[in-house]
Amino acid sequence: MHIKSPGINAIRWRYKPVLHLLLIMPTVYLLSFLFLGKLGANPVEVITHETGEWGLRILLLSLAVTPAARIFGAGWFVQFRRLIGLYCFFYILMHFSIYLLLDLSLDFGYLLDDIIDRKYITVGFGSFVILFLLAITSPIGIRRRMGQVWTRLHQLVYIAGVLGVLHFLWSTKADDTEPFVYGGILLLLIGYRAVRYLKKRVKSISTSRARPTSEFAKHFSARSESY
């Protein structure tokens, strides 16, 4: 299968705006429900949970971009990856800020206690720190300057995903269906890459020829990738 790129202008002026609109929707609904007083008796809890869950969902979406690009033969999908990743951080930043401000009253002593004593906070904070690093290194200039280090650093997104799922799982009281569903999706996405990686290894061992430059390689190489 091969889905042709609609061209730079269509991507910039049609596809990306639509994606922005979709990814901001959860914020719009949360804010409007908040002001309409429709978030129930404990709106802080609802917003904390919703921003966390949307952050995780969008993280999984960002990890699905590359496999989708390969499966649909659409390397240009990759141009959406940074946008999606930054929305993930946007939701997780809200999630963390609400916790820091409203649960901990901005007390960094409490924060330190929680990070040390509470397993689900430890992993959640770890995930947040990774996503923070990825977000601040996302501008194209920084990326170019970092070279190979950037690629290595951004592979930490898998760790952020695993920590995020654990954070969710360890914070639930009775219903752990959702964290297990997300955990399953994450395993699939990581598994997809693991299988590809292993296949490549086997291939490169059996055939010592240099890899031909494919249509994808062009899109996936840092240099040619434009966001």
Add this chain to the structure above:
Amino acid sequence: MALIRIPAASQLTENTVTDERLFRKRRQFIKSGMAAGVGVSLSAYFPALALASVQGLSEKIAASPNTMKVDEEVNSFEDITTYNNFYELGLGKGDPVKNADKLKTDSWSVAVEGECAKPGNYTLEDILKPLDIEERIYRFRCVEAWSMVIPWNGFPLSALLNRFEPTGNAKYVAFETIYDKEDPLPGQKRKALDWPYREGLRMDEAMNPLTFMAVGLYGKIMPNQNGAPMRLVVPWKYGFKSIKSIVKIRFTEEEPETSWNLANAREYGFYSNVNPKVNHRRWSQARERRIGELFKRETLMFNGYEEEVAAMYAGMDLKEFY
């Protein structure tokens, strides 16, 4: 065990006059209730049919004198009846009010079993007829670190238990929530917990003057989503000890099984007293969010009822008996 009732300090300060703030709150509630009648949220109130059919009970509840209160703002009727943990009616906080009509409370009876002189099946009418109804405003602290202040209507549990004449072997009392395998409630179709929901108290805890059986709140018949027709209220323990929609009371010599302890013994002990110094295995219990407030507040030892209950646990390591 001798059943000696020592009136607690809070009982001595009994005040049967409704204070002005509460009075105004009630007015406000009636007004907002009427507004709701023509508006949308009529669905928030599902009065228990079984209670409505008990002759004169609505009036008794409405007229019940206040015997205990706290110097804190009472939560709104809407908050109390739309934000519930009642897994039998769904796992989400908003599910119980949505599924409230699925709980059928007509022709309710309570099976009384075990170490007592008068076991048997008691109808609600049997249970309620000789009892006076009073109003008590208690703090309610959930193990999930949120809390409310709730005006309950009901009677001290001891007044009920004494009528069944527990024997000397009755060291504990166990309770069970409604569960029909053939016709489960919406939340009971999934095994979120090992149904039926079970709870228990040590006999001295059950007989403590604070321990309350509620059949109403806000001067009205208990709404289904809050555990109609009859639920326990143990204000110094985490909310899950306050078992809802009770169909069985059993006096036992051994410590009874309790649902959350069966689900996760490391996280939920038999006692489950509110204690800011003993944390949940996974999260802190030092602070809580009072529903309606933005920032968290400090959690009080025994939820603020230390004076009335601390003596029962003298010499016990509360970290071990969590």
